[in-house]
Amino acid sequence: MQSGWTLDDINWSAFDPSQVDLRLLRAVKAASLVEYNAATYAGYLKGVFPGDEKAHAAFDQWAREETQHGEALGRWAQMADPTFSLEDAARRFRAGYTPAHFESGKAARGGQFGEMIARCVVESGTSSYYTAMRDASTEPVLCQIAGLIAADEYRHYRLFLDTMHNITEKRPNFLKRLWIAGSRVVEAQDDELAYAFYCANVPEKDQARIPYDRKTHALAYEHAIMRQYQRRHIEKMMGMVSVSVGAHPKGRFAAIGTWAIWTFLSRKAKRYERLVGETHKALNQAA
Numbered sequence: 001m002q003s004g005w006t007l008d009d010i011n012w013s014a015f016d017p018s019q020v021d022l023r024l025l026r027a028v029k030a031a032s033l034v035e036y037n038a039a040t041y042a043g044y045l046k047g048v049f050p051g052d053e054k055a056h057a058a059f060d061q062w063a064r065e066e067t068q069h070g071e072a073l074g075r076w077a078q079m080a081d082p083t084f085s086l087e088d089a090a091r092r093f094r095a096g097y098t099p100a101h102f103e104s105g106k107a108a109r110g111g112q113f114g115e116m117i118a119r120c121v122v123e124s125g126t127s128s129y130y131t132a133m134r135d136a137s138t139e140p141v142l143c144q145i146a147g148l149i150a151a152d153e154y155r156h157y158r159l160f161l162d163t164m165h166n167i168t169e170k171r172p173n174f175l176k177r178l179w180i181a182g183s184r185v186v187e188a189q190d191d192e193l194a195y196a197f198y199c200a201n202v203p204e205k206d207q208a209r210i211p212y213d214r215k216t217h218a219l220a221y222e223h224a225i226m227r228q229y230q231r232r233h234i235e236k237m238m239g240m241v242s243v244s245v246g247a248h249p250k251g252r253f254a255a256i257g258t259w260a261i262w263t264f265l266s267r268k269a270k271r272y273e274r275l276v277g278e279t280h281k282a283l284n285q286a287a
């Protein structure tokens with residue numbers, strides 16, 4: 001598994017500051033921290049597949065690619081906002097956030113199958129996320145970066161899907177697989193994204209004045225990413241998730257999931273527009 005690109009392949013000189021969207025910039029900063037932190041996940045995943053050298057090598061390569069995603073997004077964010085520092089924000093993020101299952105060292109989702117389904121859900125999400133970002137951005141360098149990352153995320157999804165198909169332990173039944181996929185989606189509501197958004201967008205000097213609040217910053221994060229999605233991005237994601245739980249990518253499960261997520265996102269976007277707009281106003285004043 002090779003991503004086939006490096007930071008040198010990005011046409012940085014095409015950067016057009018007039019096309020930087022402030023809301024997208026905030027989302028990019030937060031994403032750069034989560035991606036940059038991926039190396040910590042490789043060690044955890046290797047622990048779920050003890051003694052499997054082939055899987056370990058693939059997970060190490062995967063982590064290098066995720067780290068490169070963080071570097072590319074971080075470098076772009078630094079060009080768009082010279083006050084942003086990927087290293088400084090990442091240091092604060094790491095100091096304040098550790099997933100609970102990393103500390104226990106145990107597989108959080110009951111075995112290899114569960115972990116691979118959860119990884120497939122995450123890669124489905126990131127693949128559609130960066131595709132949506134590429135389609136939403138009018139800034140040419142961010143378009144190129146998001147396109148390259150989206151292709152990597154799709155390959156990551158394939159890697160975890162193939163790894164899952166090679167597992168010899170007993171496969172959980174369909175309902176259990178659905179439950180694992182659903183609980184990974186719920187897990188995305190934990191502190192990781194909200195705290196990454198906070199560390200990426202509230203400068204250290206303003207931390208005392210604007211303390212971290214999970215609900216507020218989770219909403220601010222969602223607000224920053226929501227408008228970039230189109231229905232076809234959700235359809236693609238649900239097709240990938242469906243395959244990972246053993247359902248047809250264009251079947252009833254995928255259709256219901258797409259309808260439910262799209263309805264949820266559309267309603268939430270409207271309901272929180274005013275509330276979250278105020279949080280962004282506070283961030284604008286802090287900037």
Ligand SMILES: [Fe+2]
Nearest residue numbers: 035066069126
């Ligand atoms: Fe990534």
Ligand SMILES: [Fe+2]
Nearest residue numbers: 123126153156
């Ligand atoms: Fe990925």
